[in-house]
Amino acid sequence: MFLEMKICATLLILINVKTSFAEEDEVPVVKLPQGQIQGHTLRSSLGNKLYYAFQEIPYAAPPIGTLRFKEATEPEKWKGIKNTTHNTRSCYINGYTVEIAPGVTESEDCLYLNVYTPVKPGSNSSIPVLFWIHGGGFYFGDGTFPVYGPQYLIDFDVVVVTINYRLGAFGFLTTEDDVIPGNIGLKDQHFALQWTYSNINLFGGDPKQITIVGESAGGASVGYHLISKKTAGLIAGAILQSGTAICSFGYQPNGNYYAFEMGKALNKNFTSEKSSDLLKVLQDADAQDINEISLEVPEDKERRIGGGSLVWVPVVESEELDGAFITGPMHNDIKEGNVNKVPVMIGYNSEEEIVFGSVDDFKEKAAKLDEDDSQIVGNVYNIDDTNKETAGQQLKKLYTKTTFEDNLSALVKFKTDSDFATPIIRHAELHSSLADVFLYQFSYKGMMGFLNTSIEGVDAVGHAEDVKYLWHVDGLDDFSSYSIGDRLTQRRLLKLWSNFVKHR
Ligand SMILES: *[C@@H]1O[C@H](CO)[C@@H](O)[C@H](O)[C@H]1NC(C)=O
Numbered sequence: 001m002f003l004e005m006k007i008c009a010t011l012l013i014l015i016n017v018k019t020s021f022a023e024e025d026e027v028p029v030v031k032l033p034q035g036q037i038q039g040h041t042l043r044s045s046l047g048n049k050l051y052y053a054f055q056e057i058p059y060a061a062p063p064i065g066t067l068r069f070k071e072a073t074e075p076e077k078w079k080g081i082k083n084t085t086h087n088t089r090s091c092y093i094n095g096y097t098v099e100i101a102p103g104v105t106e107s108e109d110c111l112y113l114n115v116y117t118p119v120k121p122g123s124n125s126s127i128p129v130l131f132w133i134h135g136g137g138f139y140f141g142d143g144t145f146p147v148y149g150p151q152y153l154i155d156f157d158v159v160v161v162t163i164n165y166r167l168g169a170f171g172f173l174t175t176e177d178d179v180i181p182g183n184i185g186l187k188d189q190h191f192a193l194q195w196t197y198s199n200i201n202l203f204g205g206d207p208k209q210i211t212i213v214g215e216s217a218g219g220a221s222v223g224y225h226l227i228s229k230k231t232a233g234l235i236a237g238a239i240l241q242s243g244t245a246i247c248s249f250g251y252q253p254n255g256n257y258y259a260f261e262m263g264k265a266l267n268k269n270f271t272s273e274k275s276s277d278l279l280k281v282l283q284d285a286d287a288q289d290i291n292e293i294s295l296e297v298p299e300d301k302e303r304r305i306g307g308g309s310l311v312w313v314p315v316v317e318s319e320e321l322d323g324a325f326i327t328g329p330m331h332n333d334i335k336e337g338n339v340n341k342v343p344v345m346i347g348y349n350s351e352e353e354i355v356f357g358s359v360d361d362f363k364e365k366a367a368k369l370d371e372d373d374s375q376i377v378g379n380v381y382n383i384d385d386t387n388k389e390t391a392g393q394q395l396k397k398l399y400t401k402t403t404f405e406d407n408l409s410a411l412v413k414f415k416t417d418s419d420f421a422t423p424i425i426r427h428a429e430l431h432s433s434l435a436d437v438f439l440y441q442f443s444y445k446g447m448m449g450f451l452n453t454s455i456e457g458v459d460a461v462g463h464a465e466d467v468k469y470l471w472h473v474d475g476l477d478d479f480s481s482y483s484i485g486d487r488l489t490q491r492r493l494l495k496l497w498s499n500f501v502k503h504r
C-alpha cells in the first residue's frame with residue numbers, strides 16, 4: 001500500500017514535470033512588459049536535455065549619446081516579436097585584444113542579458129535562479145552564450161541568467177559627483193538584477209530565490225551587491241568566486257583624478273576642472289577613441305600593488321548623491337552587519353596568481369619587490385610610509401627565507417594571499433556572524449581548468465580555472481580529452497553550486 005502510494009506520487013510528479021519541460025522544435029515566446037521575444041530550444045551537454053534559451057534581451061536603453069556615462073534607464077517598447085536566438089554584442093572591452101566570440105562585436109549598445117530555463121515559460125513553475133556576473137577585471141569579458149554557456153548548469157534544474165554590463169571607462173570612469181556618477185557598471189548589474197526580479201517568473205523562475213554568482217571582478221561585484229542597500233530583498237543568496245568587495249583590485253580611490261586625465265588625453269586643449277565640461281568632451285568623443293585611450297591614461301599615477309591596468313573599477317560614492325550605490329567603507333559595512341544578511345558561499349583557487357604572467361614576468365616582479373621591500377606593502381595595507389619597509393620585510397619572511405627572485409613560488413603564494421585569499425577569508429569570517437557562510441579552496445588540478453602552469457614549486461590551480469568546470473566555453477568542450485577525475489570534479493562543482501542556489 002505504502003509502496004503503491006509512492007509509485008503513484010512518482011508518476012504524478014513525472015507527468016507534471018513532463019508537461020512543463022521543453023519539446024524539440026518548439027518555438028517559445030514570452031511577453032515582456034516592453035514586447036514579445038522569441039527564443040529557441042537547445043540541448044544540455046551532460047544530460048542531453050532540452051532547454052529554452054532567450055539570448056540578447058534588452059534590459060536597458062542603449063547607453064549612447066546623452067546616456068553615455070549615465071545610469072541605465074528602461075528600454076523602449078517594441079512592436080512585433082523580437083528574435084532572441086543569438087548573441088551579437090559585448091560591451092567595449094577597453095583595448096583588450098583577446099578575440100571575442102565569432103559573430104559578437106564590441107559596442108556601446110551592449111546592455112543585454114540572456115535567460116536559459118529548463119521549464120516551459122508560462123508553465124507555472126517556480127524554480128531557483130542563478131544570476132551570473134562575469135569577471136574580467138571590470139574591463140573585459142561578456143556574458144554571451146559562446147563564453148558562458150549554460151549547457152552544464154542547466155541539467156541541475158535552475159534558471160540561469162547571464163548579463164553584459166558596461167566595462168572599463170564606460171562603466172567606471174567617474175567625476176565622483178552627480179555629473180558622471182560612480183559605479184555605473186555596478187548599477188547596470190543592479191538594473192539587470194531588478195529586471196530579473198520583475199520578469200523571471202515569466203520564464204519559470206522564482207524571484208524570491210535568486211542567487212547572485214560571480215567570479216573575479218564578478219565576485220567583487222557580488223560583494224558590492226551584498227553591501228548595497230539597493231539590493232535588499234532582491235537576492236536570496238550569493239556566491240563569490242575569487243573576488244570580493246574588500247579585494248584591493250576592485251577599488252579605485254582616485255576616480256576623479258583619472259576622469260580628468262582621460263579628458264586631457266582625449267583633447268589636448270582640455271584644461272577645465274568642471275565636471276560638466278568634461279562630460280561634454282567625453283560625450284562628444286568617438287566611443288572607439290575613449291576605448292583606446294582609456295588604457296594609456298593611468299600611466300603616470302602611482303599604481304597600487306597588483307594594480308596593473310585596473311584603474312576603471314568601483315569607487316566609494318558620497319552618501320549625499322542621489323542613487324549612490326556604495327558609500328563604504330566596505331570592510332566596516334561587513335564588520336558592522338550593514339549588509340544583506342543572506343547565505344554566502346565564498347572561496348578562491350589555491351594558486352590564483354600563477355595565471356598573471358610568464359616565468360619572466362614573475363622574475364621581473366620579484367626583482368622589483370626585492371629591490372625595495374616597501375613595494376611589498378604598497379598602498380593597499382593602510383600602513384604609514386615610514387613603516388612600509390619593515391612591514392614588507394616581515395611579510396616577505398613569512399613566505400621565503402631567501403628572496404622572491406630565488407623563490408618565485410613564494411611570490412606566487414604571497415600574491416595569491418594578498419590579492420585574493422586574505423580578503424576572501426576575512427569576508428567569510430565577518431559575514432559568518434550574520435548568516436551561513438560556506439568557505440572553499442579549489443585545488444583540483446585538471447586539464448578542464450585549461451591552464452598548464454610551469455613555475456617550479458607551483459603545481460596548483462590558477463585564477464579562473466574553476467569557471468571552466470561550471471560554464472561551457474565554445475571550443476573547449478571535447479570531453480574525450482578530459483580525465484575521469486576532471487569530469488567527476490566538474491559534477492561535484494556543479495552539484496555544490498546548484499545545491500547552494502536551490503537550498504542555501
Ligand atoms: C532569428 O535569428 C536567427 C539567427 O540570425 C535566424 O537563424 C532565425 O531564422 C531568426 N528567426 C526568425 C523567426 O526570424
Ligand SMILES: *[C@@H]1O[C@H](CO)[C@@H](O)[C@H](O)[C@H]1NC(C)=O
Pocket residue numbers: 124
Ligand atoms: C500555480 O502554482 C501554485 C503553487 O504551486 C498554485 O497555488 C496555483 O494555483 C497555480 N496557478 C495556476 C494558474 O495553475
Ligand SMILES: *[C@@H]1O[C@H](CO)[C@@H](O)[C@H](O)[C@H]1NC(C)=O
Pocket residue numbers: 267268269
Ligand atoms: C586645440 O587648439 C588649437 C588652437 O586653438 C586648435 O588648432 C586645435 O584644433 C585644437 N585641438 C583639439 C583637439 O581640439
Ligand SMILES: *[C@@H]1O[C@H](CO)[C@@H](O)[C@H](O)[C@H]1NC(C)=O
Pocket residue numbers: 398399400401402407409410413
Ligand atoms: C620558497 O617558498 C615556499 C612557498 O612560500 C616555501 O614553502 C619555501 O620554504 C621557500 N623556500 C625557501 C628556501 O625559503
Ligand SMILES: *[C@@H]1O[C@H](CO)[C@@H](O)[C@H](O)[C@H]1NC(C)=O
Pocket residue numbers: 447452453
Ligand atoms: C603541460 O605542459 C607540459 C610542457 O609543455 C607538457 O609536457 C604536459 O603534457 C602538459 N600537461 C598536460 C596535462 O597537458
